[in-house]
Amino acid sequence: MLTTKKTIRRQVILDEAAKLFKEKGYGGTSMRDLAGNVGLEAASMYNYIKGKDEILELICQRIAGIYISQLHDIEQTEATYAAKVEALIRLHIRLMVEEGPAVSVANHDWKYLPEPQLTEFKDARKSYEQGFARLVEEGIQAGEFQPLHPSVALFTILSAVRWVELWYRPGRGLSAEELENDIVAMLLKGLAK
Amino acid sequence: MLTTKKTIRRQVILDEAAKLFKEKGYGGTSMRDLAGNVGLEAASMYNYIKGKDEILELICQRIAGIYISQLHDIEQTEATYAAKVEALIRLHIRLMVEEGPAVSVANHDWKYLPEPQLTEFKDARKSYEQGFARLVEEGIQAGEFQPLHPSVALFTILSAVRWVELWYRPGRGLSAEELENDIVAMLLKGLAK
């Protein structure tokens, strides 16, 4: 079977690592800290992972993969550009609500990736941004959006969505749906012609 | 005089530290790294600063102070809420263009502040956010803005502005003015009724 006891425990380590990395940063989190939170000694974790590097790698790669596949899905839809951008924004917000810590790590700690993976990650991110920017650009040319610089519009959207992972806490008088609707309302209205 | 040779050198250390912290993180920057960039040995820097903690402290406190005083200035203006929010957004963007590294440190590495200053910083930030949120809230009540949740609108603005420090590089076919105008256009239009 695919979900052996080993892979489950491995995932527990990765999840706990994401939480700690988010809270204290990659450099600020020691293997002993992590081990404590998992309920193991530091040395024991090396039965599940190759090293600290690999933990960061796996987290970043997984999130990058999700981002890219979400973009890919949307690109193949038949819809207005506004609808496509809206769908993408909603997917991103949901990802952040569901996978806050991992997304946070991919957003902040990717720079500590060792070298082959670092370039890989940066390339993936760039290609993702270019794909998203193309959507915005075509929307402008189609007359759906006001004529802003595409990259400014792009980064304004991406960053505006990013705060969710930093500041949103569920169950504080604001549901995930309300959140999503308000952000989409504000960003799309700002973009629209 | 106030700008003795000592305080100048001290500022060089702080500036260089901000750059390094931004690039490699607080935990990822060693005193030896920093000393190398300043042109000193690590031990020699202790003639200018008390320790690594203090460097972070001084950077964060300075930026927090600027943020708060900017808000304070705007609050005392006579203008529409839209004009106030716009002015605040513009001030923030300018600060990020001019003080990119220091702002980055105050945004990302504040969590490594030692304990009396950590609470101090968090309190300052909270009071700043509340002040900004009040502006948005009153704007909504005055009918200038559409009825979003004030905190969602607030954080969308703050984060949308924040990417400037992360992604904007001057002299790449986009002037600081164009940048400012596009961001303001998008955010205020999104907020407006």
Add this chain to the structure above:
DNA sequence: TCTTCTTACGAACATTTGTTAGAGAAAATC
């Protein structure tokens, strides 16, 4: 010139870091 004060340095410090080796316990297989 002699003295005092400041600045820079090399060496060393105690800790903490990620990681490995080896031994013993537990689980799985026969």
Add this chain to the structure above:
DNA sequence: GATTTTCTCTAACAAATGTTCGTAAGAAGA
């Protein structure tokens, strides 16, 4: 029940960390 495999621990490692100490060179003041 015996044997093999998998897991977990303690102990130790080399390297890197922030910081201190004592010393020597430099600048400033007498």
